Amino acid sequence: MYSAYYILSIICYNTFVISVLCVKPNFRNISQFLRPKRQIYYLCGIYPNQYYSSRPCYYTETECPNGGKMIGVGCTNAIQCTPYHIGKSTCINGCCCTVPESSTSTSNFDFGYCYNGQLSQVQCSSYEPCESGQTCMNGLCCTTTSEEYLYTCGGIAALSSCADDGTCENNMHCNPSNYCCECPVGRSSGPCNQGVCPSGFQCNSNGYCCATCPGDETPYGACRDGVCGGGRTCHAGNICC
Structure with a gap:
């Protein structure tokens, strides 16, 4: 014989379950607790040249769609890739890539001119630096003096030195000589005029008109009174191409 307390407990439990099952859910109220799915972004590139991408970064991939090699720098336009590779480069899907050279092309090993008249045939970039005692000046390795800052921006003075993390203020570019310039290579013609620049220049991401060699190839030094070496x-932009 069950006790009255036990029977009362069973009745209360069944009443609760039936009440829960029979209540019509209010989806209007539920919707206020639902959150839209957030967009996921991935941090790609190599510090300090990093960028956000909506696609995962596959660092195991080394080849670009054009058959070139990944340089390891993020970009929005090809001119941003120039300081990081000796030779032609381009921007593909937000990544800097090398441009494969024709097997029939020949290299010109004639000497170029450093800012002080010194001859050099050793090219350089941020990722392919010069030997000790030399500084990368406008794409050429030149003997280090104390006057690099006066000529590092395509033959004119730098705005300042780069910070320890390789960055510059006001969206300026840290060039391979570790100085801040308005352009990745060469000298600027001034701020863009509503996105428009003089002939030979294009509006860079920081709002300045910048130039680059054909195929975004690394310059072979800066012009000296309009003259270049190495053919x-x-x-x-006062750059030798």
Whole structure:
């Protein structure tokens, strides 16, 4: 014989379950607790040249869609890749890539001119630096003096030195000589005019008109009074291409 307390407990439990099952859910109220799915972004690139991407970064991949090699730097346009590779480079899917050279092309090993008239045929970039005692000046390794800052921005003075983390203030570019310039290579023609620049220049991401060699190839030094070595010619931005 069950006790009255036990029977009362069973009745209360069944009443509770039936009440819960029979209540019509209020989806209007539920919707206020639902959150939209957040967009996931991935931090890609190599510090300090990093960027956010909506796609995962596959660092195991070394080849770009054009057959070139990944440089390991993020980009929005090809000119941003120039300081990091000796030779032609381009921007593909937000990544800096090398541009494969034709097997029939030949290299010109003639000497270029450093800012002080010194001859050099050793090219350089931020990722392919010069030997000790030399500084990368506008794409050429030149003997280090104390006057690099006066000529490092395509033959004109730098705005300041780069910070310890390789960055510059006001969206300026830290060039391979560790100085801040308005452009990745060469000298600027000034701020962009509503996105428009003089012939030979293009509006860079920081709002300045910048130039680059054809194919975004690393310059072979800066022009000296309009003259270049190594069979190159003086282009916009005072760079030898």
